[in-house]
Amino acid sequence: MNVKRAKTAGFCFGVKRAVETVYEQAKNSDAAPIYTYGPIIHNEEVVKDLENQGVIVLRTEQELEQLTEGTVIIRSHGVAKYIYEKLEKKKIQIVDATCPFVKKIHRIVSRESAAGKQIVIIGNPKHPEVEGIRGWAGEQVFAVETKEDAASLVLDSARAVCVVAQTTFNYNKFQDLVEIISKKSYDVSVLNTICGATRERQTEARSIAEEVDAMIVIGDKHSSNTQKLFEIPRFETTERPDRAAMEILDGRILLLCDNSPVGILFPASFDSFLKVSEDRYHHFLIVSFERLLRYAAVFLALWISGGYLAVTGFHTQVLPTKLLLAFAEARKGVPFPGILEILLMEFAFELIREAGVRMPGPLGGTIGIVGGLIIGDAAVSANLVSPMTVVVVAVSALCSLAIPNEEFKQQ
Secondary structure: OOOOOOOOOOOOHHHHHHHHHHHHHHHHOOOOOEEEEOOOOOOHHHHHHHHHOOEEEEOOHHHHHOOOOOEEEEOOOOOOHHHHHHHHHOOOEEEEOOOHHHHHHHHHHHHHHHOOOEEEEEOOOOOHHHHHHHOOOOOOEEEEOOHHHHHHOOOOOOOOEEEEEOOOOOHHHHHHHHHHHHOOOOOEEEOOOOOHHHHHHHHHHHHHHOOOOOOOOOOOOOOHHHHHHHHOOEEEEEOOHHHHHHHHHOOOEEEOOOOOOOEEEEEEOOHHHHOOHHHHOOOHHHHHHHHHHHHHHHHHHHHHHHHHHHHHHOOHHHOOHHHHHHHHHHOOOOOOOHHHHHHHHHHHHHHHHHHHHHOOHHHHHHHHHHHHHHHHHHHHHOOOOOHHHHHHHHHHHHHHHHOOOHHHHHO
């Protein structure tokens, strides 16, 4: 068995710094007790080892209030500003092991909040890091974790907004949520505060998941870093016994549940979404050719519509003169911009496909073909769209139908 280890495996800079700080304090302390406010990191093995060396974990504010002496080490996730003020008032020695990247976010939200901005933190509201960041902002601070949270977020459109992120948040989800939030205010400043080490690990995890049969993420289940890495290797579903048997023989894992016809296969790589059971029964050359066709279909489905708009609207210099003139002649008399043409035809195609699914088997396919021909011809005759737009959308639609996995299409 070949085992591949991630190059970025292990503690990141901030976690390593915090752990080393606690070990050093435990080693050099005198009779005074050493405390950490909350687990120093989300790793139970490390926390247990530190407890064996005499380090006491304070898990609530009530325990913190009862302190009269000793040294309190601030966890790597950071804490709210008022915690520092409480400890200083009680004259308890403070050793700050907060990750420098988290401290930077504290300074940002404190400065922007003082300037009158609303603060939006993209991250898990219950995570200690996010709770700590909230404690450095003013009253107008919001935590957003999901698209539903972002959609339901109510902001004052008259006030500026500053968006920051939990350092271990998923980068792709961060971009999706920023797009939703940006529509809620005219003045939104976005600061990508996701740690560079986090992005590197998520990128490497995504790359490894595409190369291996199974992937194991070693880490504490409470760790945000571990959870985000675990989310990256995707899964797929199947209702076909032959497909399930094929994937089990290939070393993948099948998860079945009582009273459900659907089995979950994981981990899933890009290549696994383009496999079909029939590949097992055909000649290698035929299967290879069909697989290449599917890859080409994915590429065209993703890029042909956007590429057509980019070339015809913004980069006409890359087209031969005769082809450019042909495109211009085809668009003569069309009142709509290219992007609206594409959207109208895509909408019409999806409508036809949805109608075909609801109709009885043979009739559904017929409606799809005839409906597409009639609507396309009528749209061109009425000068609503150009013939080239119909061709581009038709190729894009055919390519999407050539992709065998429905889940992959939706992603």
